[in-house]
Amino acid sequence: MAGKIKRLLALGAVVLTTAALAWAGSEDQPKAGGAPKPVITKATKGEHCVEPNDFMRRNHMKVLLHHRDETVLEGIRTKKYSLKECINCHASEKTGSVAASKDDFCVSCHSYAAVKIDCFDCHSTKPQGSMAMHPLNAETAHYAHKLAAQANSKVSAEEMAGVAQ
Amino acid sequence: MSDMKSMSDKTPSSPERRHFINAATVAAGVTLVPGVMLIEVAHGRPEDQAASSAVRWGMLVDATKCATGCDECVSACSTENGWTPVAESQHKKQAPQWIRKLELQDPLTQLETNLPMMCQHCAEPPCVDVCPTGASFKRADGIVLVNRHTCIGCRYCMMACPYKARSLVHEPLNDTQKPDVPRGVGCVEACTFCVQKVDRGDGTTACVEACTAAGHNALVFGDMNDPESEISKRLRELPTKQVRADLNLNLGVRYHGI
Ligand code: SF4
Ligand code: SF4
Numbered sequence: 001m002a003g004k005i006k007r008l009l010a011l012g013a014v015v016l017t018t019a020a021l022a023w024a025g026s027e028d029q030p031k032a033g034g035a036p037k038p039v040i041t042k043a044t045k046g047e048h049c050v051e052p053n054d055f056m057r058r059n060h061m062k063v064l065l066h067h068r069d070e071t072v073l074e075g076i077r078t079k080k081y082s083l084k085e086c087i088n089c090h091a092s093e094k095t096g097s098v099a100a101s102k103d104d105f106c107v108s109c110h111s112y113a114a115v116k117i118d119c120f121d122c123h124s125t126k127p128q129g130s131m132a133m134h135p136l137n138a139e140t141a142h143y144a145h146k147l148a149a150q151a152n153s154k155v156s157a158e159e160m161a162g163v164a165q
Numbered sequence: 166m167s168d169m170k171s172m173s174d175k176t177p178s179s180p181e182r183r184h185f186i187n188a189a190t191v192a193a194g195v196t197l198v199p200g201v202m203l204i205e206v207a208h209g210r211p212e213d214q215a216a217s218s219a220v221r222w223g224m225l226v227d228a229t230k231c232a233t234g235c236d237e238c239v240s241a242c243s244t245e246n247g248w249t250p251v252a253e254s255q256h257k258k259q260a261p262q263w264i265r266k267l268e269l270q271d272p273l274t275q276l277e278t279n280l281p282m283m284c285q286h287c288a289e290p291p292c293v294d295v296c297p298t299g300a301s302f303k304r305a306d307g308i309v310l311v312n313r314h315t316c317i318g319c320r321y322c323m324m325a326c327p328y329k330a331r332s333l334v335h336e337p338l339n340d341t342q343k344p345d346v347p348r349g350v351g352c353v354e355a356c357t358f359c360v361q362k363v364d365r366g367d368g369t370t371a372c373v374e375a376c377t378a379a380g381h382n383a384l385v386f387g388d389m390n391d392p393e394s395e396i397s398k399r400l401r402e403l404p405t406k407q408v409r410a411d412l413n414l415n416l417g418v419r420y421h422g423i
Contacts, residue, residue, distance in 0.1 A: 072312050075216035075304060077364050084344055097340070122313055122349030124342045 038112035039103040043089040050080050060086075083119065088127040097125040210366065221307040222286070222358050222417060223389035224373070225396050225405065229422035230383035231279040236266050238281050238384065241375030245359060247343040261332040263356045264372060278423055281372065281384075284309060284330035284356035285408065286417030292322035292331065301353075307389075307417055308358045318351040327409050331355040358386070358417075389417070 043049075049056050051063075067081035079085045090098050090105040098106040099120045106125075110117055210216070242264045243250045254260035264283040270276065290309050292301045300316035303309045311322075311331075323331045337350045345361040348354050359370035373384040387396035405419040 068314060070215075072310070072314065073302065073304070075210075075306070075360070075364050076214070077212040079212070087344070100340070120340065121337070122342065122347040122352070124344040124347070125340050126344065128344040 036112075038108040040108060041090075041092050041103065041105060043105075044091065044093055045089040050085075083123060084128070087123075087125065091125070091127050096127070099125040210364070212364070216304050216306040216308070216364075218305040218307075219390060220388045221288075221390045222363060223307070223387065223396055224286075224358070224370070224418045225385040225399050225403070225421065226280055226418060227383045227385075227403070227421045228278050228280040230381050231281065232379075232381050232383075233268065233277065233279055235279075235379065235381065237375040237379045237381070238372035239264050239266055241371040242283075242356070245343075245362075245371035246346045246357070247341060247348065248354075256335065259333070259335045261334065261354060263332075263354070280420060280423060282328060282330070282408075283372075283418070284326075284358075285328050285414070286356075286358060288415035288417070290414065291325040291327065295321045295325040297321065304360075306363075308360055308363070309355075309417075310357055310360065311353050311355065313347065313349060313352040313354075316352040318353065320353060322353055326355075327412055327414075 051059075056063075063081040064083055064086075067078075068083070070076040071082070087098050092098070092101070092104045095101050095104055098104050102108065102111060104125075106117065106119075240250065242248075246263060248261040248263060251257055251260040251262060251265075264281050267280050267282050269278040269280070271278075286303075286307055286309050288303075288307065290301070290303055292309065293303055295301075297319060298315045298317055300312045300314075301309070301322045302312060318333060320333055323333065331353050332355070333353050334348060334350050338348065342348055346357075359367070359372075362370060369386050370384075373386045376382065376384040385396045385399055387394040389396055389400070391397060400419060403421045405421045406423055407414075407416040407419060408423070410416075
């Protein structure tokens with residue numbers, strides 16, 4: 001299962017090939033025919049994604065939507081197509097997150113394609129068991145969320161939509 | 166009296182209910198020892214299997230054991246589910262309170278009673294009745310939840326709930342959420358009976374674990390449909406009440422000693 005998820009990561013790298021003229025990124029950003037392309041970092045875990053990259057690039061939102069309703073309404077918690085599993089594999093090594101900096105997996109393509117997502121208004125962008133989630137002892141456990149807040153570098157809604165760039 | 170009667174119809178010990186459970190477990194499958202099988206139905210639901218109405222999760226609060234000044238259950242909930250404790254909140258009146266500790270005193274006798282109050286997981290939840298979008302819903306296993314994907318933050322459910330169990334997230338949470346517990350600005354939320362733990366098969370909640378670990382043993386969580394579960398046994402032995410039983414909501418949380 002974990003192997004499959006890796007493929008998802010690679011998938012994220014490819015986006016619509018249409019021009020994203022306004023998108024100007026850092027120096028090390030890949031370019032195709034002069035046009036900047038989103039940075040697609042390789043997944044930190046797994047061999048390949050749960051579906052072929054091409055499929056996931058075009059359809060990840062559909063499978064996520066379907067899975068989300070099954071999980072919330074019925075309590076079905078399979079790993080395939082679970083957003084949590086995407087995050088487990090795709091959180092970047094640098095930030096430990098899929099959406100903390102503009103090169104992180106989800107944000108990178110979404111700013112390139114100028115598609116604003118609000119998944120991370122509610123969902124954690126970090127995998128389970130990452131440093132921010134480390135359970136503290138009973139006395140200080142309620143400070144965990146403060147530590148997590150400090151460890152965050154935020155990405156604004158504008159950045160996520162790509163308009164700030 | 167008629168109240169009593171209708172309640173007892175719904176208690177897990179009723180022969181009819183037991184009969185139904187047995188039928189359900191047989192339908193579910195396989196086992197050699199009936200007791201083992203019941204436990205599997207209640208706690209070992211495979212991750213690809215939907216929550217089932219053969220189970221009804223419930224909690225028993227023994228107010229005679231709930232200790233004065235103790236808030237272990239409240240801080241455990243805050244830790245498990247990632248909400249900011251009221252004491253640390255900048256806007257205390259708006260602070261989320263999935264579970265809160267009440268200290269009551271009878272003005273005539275001075276008798277003090279301690280108890281935690283939270284979403285009662287009503288079988289007939291008013292919060293679900295009033296929700297204009299269907300975001301407030303009851304899962305098959307009796308857990309009442311808010312689907313944050315469809316909640317528009319209108320707060321009708323907060324008005325409708327007789328137990329003041331729900332709160333609205335007023336501020337962006339800036340990625341401080343737990344991976345298992347998505348929650349966010351503009352949505353209403355309440356106790357989920359630790360649905361993430363229940364689905365994982367823990368068969369208990371963070372508050373119950375904390376209360377037990379602190380040695381108070383005032384909380385019991387379990388399947389009220391399973392006559393062999395600890396909670397069903399305790400409910401058979403102890404006199405319990407539903408808060409505002411007059412509303413006839415058939416609550417998932419029962420109190421002893423109030
Ligand atoms: S206690 Fe309130 S929030 Fe919980 S199910 Fe009943 S009405 Fe809804
Ligand atoms: S606040 Fe959300 S869950 Fe409550 S009634 Fe409105 S839409 Fe429904």
